[in-house]
Amino acid sequence: MNLLPTEEQQQIVDMVRGFLAASAPLERLRPDKFGQIGNPDAALWPKMAELGILGLGVPEEGGGLGLSAVEEALTYIEFGRALVSVGVLGATLGAHLAARTMPDIAAAIMAGTSAVGLATPRGTVAGDDGIFSGEFHLIEANEADFIVLLTSDAIALFRRDEFMGQSERLSMDSHMRLMRAALESGKPLSWSSVKDGIDHARANLLIAAYATGVAEAALAGAVDYAKVREQFGKPIGSFQAIKHKCADMAIAAEVASCQVSFASVILSKNSDESRFHALASRIVAVDAALKNGATGIQVHGAIGFTAEVEAHLFVKRAHLIDFIGGDQRVQKGQFIGADAVI
Numbered sequence: 001m002n003l004l005p006t007e008e009q010q011q012i013v014d015m016v017r018g019f020l021a022a023s024a025p026l027e028r029l030r031p032d033k034f035g036q037i038g039n040p041d042a043a044l045w046p047k048m049a050e051l052g053i054l055g056l057g058v059p060e061e062g063g064g065l066g067l068s069a070v071e072e073a074l075t076y077i078e079f080g081r082a083l084v085s086v087g088v089l090g091a092t093l094g095a096h097l098a099a100r101t102m103p104d105i106a107a108a109i110m111a112g113t114s115a116v117g118l119a120t121p122r123g124t125v126a127g128d129d130g131i132f133s134g135e136f137h138l139i140e141a142n143e144a145d146f147i148v149l150l151t152s153d154a155i156a157l158f159r160r161d162e163f164m165g166q167s168e169r170l171s172m173d174s175h176m177r178l179m180r181a182a183l184e185s186g187k188p189l190s191w192s193s194v195k196d197g198i199d200h201a202r203a204n205l206l207i208a209a210y211a212t213g214v215a216e217a218a219l220a221g222a223v224d225y226a227k228v229r230e231q232f233g234k235p236i237g238s239f240q241a242i243k244h245k246c247a248d249m250a251i252a253a254e255v256a257s258c259q260v261s262f263a264s265v266i267l268s269k270n271s272d273e274s275r276f277h278a279l280a281s282r283i284v285a286v287d288a289a290l291k292n293g294a295t296g297i298q299v300h301g302a303i304g305f306t307a308e309v310e311a312h313l314f315v316k317r318a319h320l321i322d323f324i325g326g327d328q329r330v331q332k333g334q335f336i337g338a339d340a341v342i
Helices: 007-023 041-051 069-082 087-099 103-110 199-228 240-268 274-305 311-323 328-337
Strands: 116-121 132-139 146-150 154-159 164-169 178-186 190-193
Touching: 007 041, 007 069, 041 087, 069 087, 069 199, 069 240, 087 103, 087 116, 087 146, 087 154, 087 190, 087 199, 132 146, 154 199, 190 199, 199 240, 199 274, 199 311, 240 274, 274 311, 274 328
Parallel strands: 116 146
Antiparallel strands: 116 132, 132 178, 146 154, 154 190, 164 178
16 A cells, blocks of 8 residues: 555645645734734635635535545645644535535535534534534634534534524634534534444544644744754754654654555545544544644743744644544544444
8 A cells, every 4th residue: 555645646735735835824823913813714715716625525526626535635734734724624524515415505615605614512412313402612603604513423514503592702722713502403404423424534534634734833843943043052953852852743743644644545445444544543643733732832942832933823723623523532432432443
């Protein structure tokens, strides 16, 4: 099995990386540019739609480009590196869920004209026979038309107005808008359980790929800073303690990348093991993002705790993506019960 990108896949990566470097540099998230609440990334959706990014993995008969989970994962690594709004995850998953039976909705999502937020549970959720009830946090849903609900057991697409009592809350990651709402016997437009197909596995894989990008970006920021920051007349990167921290970050990012690559290949083949490996990649990659974000702040020292550098952004985004659909504790519980041949 070859886990290295093909020439065509590398061209996609280069295209997405170049687009994000020009349209979504990390500097856009500094408070002196766009403030601490919200972000400017909604303006990216129509541009991404023109490039076909929002429908990258949607089958051609559903209006997408018909590429595989491998290309989607490679793209999401770049999203994580640039800290693109997690609203893009809602768009990708929403397009997949809608494409099978609601082509008009899928087309609007892939065109960037209908935004899709995310919903993640607050406590226990009832989801018998596709009817969902419970309390939820809504992420990037303020201007969304639709909501993708992700739990450890199911994934579902709702109209936003199905969620009652919506009220805004402060988010740990202040560049992501957070709301609280509830469903009372809410019936989704489309849904599938964790065992019904690859939709749930795709969600975990894309979260893993995004987390891998966060881990890689945190590593890159720490290494760059270690080269220029001097103490006792030497760059701090020359000190053994800093070398060890950067080496640990590099290993964590590489392990996450390898796990995501393997899981994406398995998912692209629609294997019975897709659920297991997507979940494994999520656990490994989110752990790498959390640890690299924290270590990156340590490498930066005192300035790492301020808004003058981007180090704090990786920690906050890592905690946010860990939260989507259940944190590491929940995911590890699912992993123990995953039915796969190892």
